[in-house]
Amino acid sequence: MLRIGIVGGTGYTGAELLRLLAQHPQAELVAITSRKETGMPVAEMFSSLRGRVELAFSDPAAAPLAQCDVVFFATPHGVAMAQARELLAAGVRVIDLAADFRLRDTAEFERWYKLPHACPDVLAQAVYGLPEVNREAIRTARVIGLPGCYPTSVQLGWLPVLDPAAVAAAGGDIVERDSLIADCKSGVSGAGRKAEVAALFAEAADNFKAYSVAGHRHQPEIRQGLEAIAGKPVGVVFTPHLVPMVRGIFSTLYARLTPAGRALDLQALYERRFAAEPFVDVMPPGSMPETRSVRASNLARIAVHRAEGSDLLRVLVVEDNLVKGASGQAVQVMNLMFGLPETTGLTQLPVLP
C-alpha cells in the first residue's frame, strides 16, 4: 500500500483525488491538509464521501507528510515549491497539480504567475507529467509538474503530427508549425472552488464567453509542451472559452497541412500513435466526440477531421478537466512512479448521461 498525503484538499482537484484514491486498491490516505478547515471531517465538506473517507483535514504544520510515499499538492500556485525540497529530502515523491513545476524557464514562470520561483534546483529535476509523452522519465521521477487541463488536451491532439518520428517518416513537417490554433472550451469547475463572482451560477449559467483572450497562463505551457514534442519552435494561438457545464474540456484544434501532410492517412497516423495508450481513444473517421463521453473518467477521446475543400486539419479532443486534465492524470503518474499497472484505480466507466 502506498502511503499518501494531499496538501490542500478543499478544492475540486483535491475532492477528485479523494474520490479516485478512495477507490484505488493500493492507496492508503494518510493525511489531507487544510489550514482553514483543520479538524473538519472531509466527508462533512464533501458529503459524497460519507462512509468511505474517514479522514479529517489536518493542520499542514502537523500532518505526517514526511512519512508518506507520495504527496499531492492540490493547492494554489506557489505552495508546492515552498515545501517540495523538504519532502524530497525525506524521500517523499511530490506530484504538484498546480503550476510550480510546469514551466522550465523560471523567468517565464515569474512573468505569468507573478511569483519568484522558490526552488529552481528542484524544478531542474522535475518531470512534466504527461505519460503519453514522458512515460519513461515519469517512472523514475521524484517530482512531477502535472500538466494543466487545457495543455493536456492540446498536446494530445497535436502529438501525432508533431512527433519527430512521424515528421521524419513523412519527409518533413506535416502541419505548418508556426500557425496552430487551439480554440478551447472548458466547464466551470476549471475555475476551481474559489468564491469569485465570475464563477457564480447566475453569471456562468445560460451564457457563453471567451476569457483571458489577451493571454492565459496555459499559453506558455502549451507552447513549451508542443516545442518539446516537436523539438522545434512552434507558434500557437490559444483562445479559452467558458461553457455552462460542470466538467469537461473540448479543444477544437486547427492546423494547416503541408504538402507532405496532405499526402498522409491522418486517421491511421493518429490510431498508430495512440494504439498502446490506455487512456487515449482515437475515434473512427467522422466521429463527433462529446465531453460527457469521458465524464468522470481518465479518458481523452480524439477525432480527426480534414475540412472539405481545404488544407485544414481539424482535431477534436475531449477530456474531463478534473480527471485526465488533473487528478486522474495525477493518479496515472503515481502508478507509473511506483511500478503499478498504469490503469490501477482508473478503470471506472464514464458517467453518461
Added chain:
Amino acid sequence: MLRIGIVGGTGYTGAELLRLLAQHPQAELVAITSRKETGMPVAEMFSSLRGRVELAFSDPAAAPLAQCDVVFFATPHGVAMAQARELLAAGVRVIDLAADFRLRDTAEFERWYKLPHACPDVLAQAVYGLPEVNREAIRTARVIGLPGCYPTSVQLGWLPVLDPAAVAAAGGDIVERDSLIADCKSGVSGAGRKAEVAALFAEAADNFKAYSVAGHRHQPEIRQGLEAIAGKPVGVVFTPHLVPMVRGIFSTLYARLTPAGRALDLQALYERRFAAEPFVDVMPPGSMPETRSVRASNLARIAVHRAEGSDLLRVLVVEDNLVKGASGQAVQVMNLMFGLPETTGLTQLPVLP
C-alpha cells in the same frame, strides 16, 4: 419625469432596476452608488446596458440622493435604515428592497438579521409594499419595505383563501390556518451577486437541494404577512430549495380545506380575487405553471389544484424572483406612489424560451 437614485447598484436587484427603469418612460436615473466601484461606468459592469445607460457608479457620500424624488435601496440589510431618516427629511421617498422595513417587530428583526434596528420610528410609518394587499396604503407611503421574493409568491398564493371577506362569505375558515405548508424552489440569482462558494456554478449546477430548513429569514415575514391578511394567527412551515436555474421562484403551497372550504368553487374564488390585478394571472383549471412563463416580467401566475381523493388544496405559484419578487415590484410600487398608471414600464412580455 421622476428623478431616481439607486443605492447599491452592483447586485442583481440593482441591475434589474436599471434594466426596468432605463425603459420606463417617466424615470430619469440621476445617481447610482457603489462604494467599491466609484467611477466605473455602469455599462462596464453590466454590458447588457451598453449604449443605454450612461451613468457611472458614484460615491454614496457624494451622490445627489437628496435631490431625487425616490431612492431605491438595492443593498444588503442594514443600509437603508441608516440613511432613510435623512432622505425622508429631505422629502425623498424611500423604497427598500432589503429587509429593513419588512418586519413590524424590531425584536423579530434583530433575532433574524442580527442587527439592532436603527430607526423604529421610520419603521412605524413604513408600508409593506405588496400592491395586491396594500395598494391604497402604498399610494401615500413615504417609505416602503418591499416584500421578499419568497414571501411575495406565498402571500399571493394564499391571499384568496385567507382574505377575511372570503372567509366571511364562506361562513368560516376556508383552510386550516395553523398547518400551512410552503414548499418553495428558487433560482440561484436569489442568492445575490456575492462571491460565495455555495452559489458557484460548479456547486449549484446539475444539483438540487433544500437549504435553511431549520429557519430562513423569510419565514417570519411570511407568517407576518399571512396574519396581516387573515387578521388572525397563522401557522406555516416553509422549506426553501435551490434550483439550478438563474431566475424564477416556484412555490407549491399545501393547505387542508375545512368543510366550509370543500364546499367552495376555489377556482372561481381565485379568479375573482385577482380579476382586477394587472400582474396576477389565475390560470385555467388543470394548468401547470412554469417559471419561464414569467421570466423577465412582473407577472405572477397561479394554478389552483385540489388533490384527488383528499381535502388538500394545492396552489402553484410562479414569479420571477428578480422582477415581481424584487425590482419589478419596486417599480410597480413607485408607480403607485407617484400616481402613474400601475403598469407603466412593466409591460414587457416574458422571455420564453
Added chain:
Amino acid sequence: MLRIGIVGGTGYTGAELLRLLAQHPQAELVAITSRKETGMPVAEMFSSLRGRVELAFSDPAAAPLAQCDVVFFATPHGVAMAQARELLAAGVRVIDLAADFRLRDTAEFERWYKLPHACPDVLAQAVYGLPEVNREAIRTARVIGLPGCYPTSVQLGWLPVLDPAAVAAAGGDIVERDSLIADCKSGVSGAGRKAEVAALFAEAADNFKAYSVAGHRHQPEIRQGLEAIAGKPVGVVFTPHLVPMVRGIFSTLYARLTPAGRALDLQALYERRFAAEPFVDVMPPGSMPETRSVRASNLARIAVHRAEGSDLLRVLVVEDNLVKGASGQAVQVMNLMFGLPETTGLTQLPVLP
C-alpha cells in the same frame, strides 16, 4: 459468472445497466436487444462505453435470452409481461424496470397504464424489488417488479415511521397516516430517452415546473408500497416537479406527528432502521442532502427535520433516479437473487462536482 440479457438497451436505464454491469465482476453481458438498432454496436450509440462493451444490439427475436441466468427489461411498459412467462419457463429470472410487475391489482394497472395485464399469474408470484423492505423475498424471487424512481425515495423516507415494529414500540401511529405529502423533484433523465418536446433542452433548461399534478402513475405505487409497509391504509398526496438537471431525485416529505410521534427521538429511529443498510445513509441532525452527493451511485441519503414550532416531520431524501431509482437497484436485486454480496459492482463513489 452470471449470464445476462438486457431487453431494450437504448434508453437511459439500459445505458446505466450497461455501465454498471460492465464493471460488475460477476456479470457477463450475453445479449442486448433493440428492434430498431439491430446490428449497431452499443458503443456507437453510447460512446462512453467505447473499448469496454463490445456487444452490438441484437434482434429481440434472435437473441439468446433463454440461455441467460437473468434478463433485465429496460423497456416501455407492457414488454416484460409479454415475454416473462416464456423466459421463466426456460428457468431465466426476470427483473422488470418498467411497471408491469409493480402494482398488485391488475385493475389499478389497467387504469393507469391503459393496457390489459397479460399475465396475472406471473404478477401473482412477482416480488416488489425494494431490498430495504423485501430483502428475503427477493432472494428467492423468480420475477421482480422493480420500484419506480419516485416510489423508491418516498418509501425509504417513510419506512421508519410506518414500520409496524416502530409503531408498536411507540404505542401507536407515529405520524397521521391519512395525510402524508410527498413533494418530489426529479431531473429530466427521468423522462427517458424519448423524442418528446417537453423534454427538450430548450423547454426544460432554466425552468421549473410541476407536472402530472392531477395524477401520476407513481401515485398508486407509492400508496401500495406505503400500505404494504404499514399494514394499514395510508393517504398520500404526491406532487412531481421537473428540475433542470440530468440526474437526481429530491423528495421533501411532510407528515404530521401524532402525540406518540412527538415523544420519539426520530433521528435515532431513522438511524436504527437503516443501520445495516448498505445503500441508505441517514445523515446527522440538521443536514441538508443534495442530489449530487449521490450522483452516479446507488446510495440514498436521508435527513430528518422537525419543523420548529410545529408538529410537522420533514424528511428529505436524495437518490440518483437512474441508479438507486432504477438500474443500480436492479443490480442490487440481482446480487440478492443470486447469492452474491449485495454491494458487488455497486461501490463506486458518487461523482461530485
Added chain:
Amino acid sequence: MLRIGIVGGTGYTGAELLRLLAQHPQAELVAITSRKETGMPVAEMFSSLRGRVELAFSDPAAAPLAQCDVVFFATPHGVAMAQARELLAAGVRVIDLAADFRLRDTAEFERWYKLPHACPDVLAQAVYGLPEVNREAIRTARVIGLPGCYPTSVQLGWLPVLDPAAVAAAGGDIVERDSLIADCKSGVSGAGRKAEVAALFAEAADNFKAYSVAGHRHQPEIRQGLEAIAGKPVGVVFTPHLVPMVRGIFSTLYARLTPAGRALDLQALYERRFAAEPFVDVMPPGSMPETRSVRASNLARIAVHRAEGSDLLRVLVVEDNLVKGASGQAVQVMNLMFGLPETTGLTQLPVLP
C-alpha cells in the same frame, strides 16, 4: 398598422416573432397558422403570451394571409417557396426565416436541402435580409430570404475587413481571404422545437460537442455571403458546436492578417464601419463579449483582438440566435420594408442575468 400573418407559429422563431410583434406599436397580428394545432389559442401553447395574444392557430388553408401586408414564414425549409408566388401576386410581402430564399444558386440549395427549388423566379427577385449589408435593397424588396443565425454572426464579424472600400483604402486585402476559420457555438434553441433525441435536456445538458463538422447547411450561405461582401472568392472553414444554454451564438473568427492588414488600426476600422448601425455594438479594445449581454435583444456585440506575437486577427461576435439571428432581424427587415424607423419594437434591453 401593418397587418401581419405568420405561417408556422409553433416553433421557437414563431414564438419569438409573437413576443416581438405583440409589443410592436405598428403591428397587428391577423393570423398565425399551424396545421396540427388549428384552433388552439396561441397562449395555450406559449403561456408567456397569456393575456397579451388572443389569437388562435388557424388552418393554413383558411387563414386570411392574402389580406396581410406581410407574411412571415417560421416554417421548415420548403414551405415558403410553395406559397410565396401566390402571396406576392396578392401584393403581400414575404419574409422567409427558413432557407428557401437564401442561396442564390438553386443547385447549391438542392444539394444541401435535398429539395428541388419550387420557384427560381421568385428566388431571383429575393433579397438577402442582412440590413448591415443590404439595407437599401431591403427597403424595396418584395421577398426576403432572412439570413441564418450562424451566417448573421459570421458576416457581421468579417464585414469590416472584407468590405471593398476598406480593402481599397488599405491598398489590398486586409486578411488572407482563402483561409478564414469560423469556430461557432450555439445554444440549443437553434435546433428548433422539434422532438429529437439529440436536443433532449438529458443529452445536451452538462455536455459540449461539435456537430455537422463534415458539412453544415450554413456553410454555403456563409461563403456566399462573404463573397457577396468581398466581391471576390473567399475560403472559409466553419465548425459549429452545441452549448448547453437556451439562447445565444458565440462566433470566434480567425483570419490571418496580410501585411496591409497588420498596418491598420483594426479597432478603429470596426468602429467606423458600424458607427451608424443601431444593432451592432463594437466593444472597446480588450473586451470579452458574452452571449447573455444580448439575451432577448436584437443586438450583436463584437470585440476585435489581435493575438499577441502573431498575425492572427480574432473577432468575437455574440448575438441571440432567436432575435438578431432570426425573429428580431425579421422585424428589423419588416421595419425597413415598410418605411418605419428601423428600431421600432426592438428596443428592449437584454435580460441579464
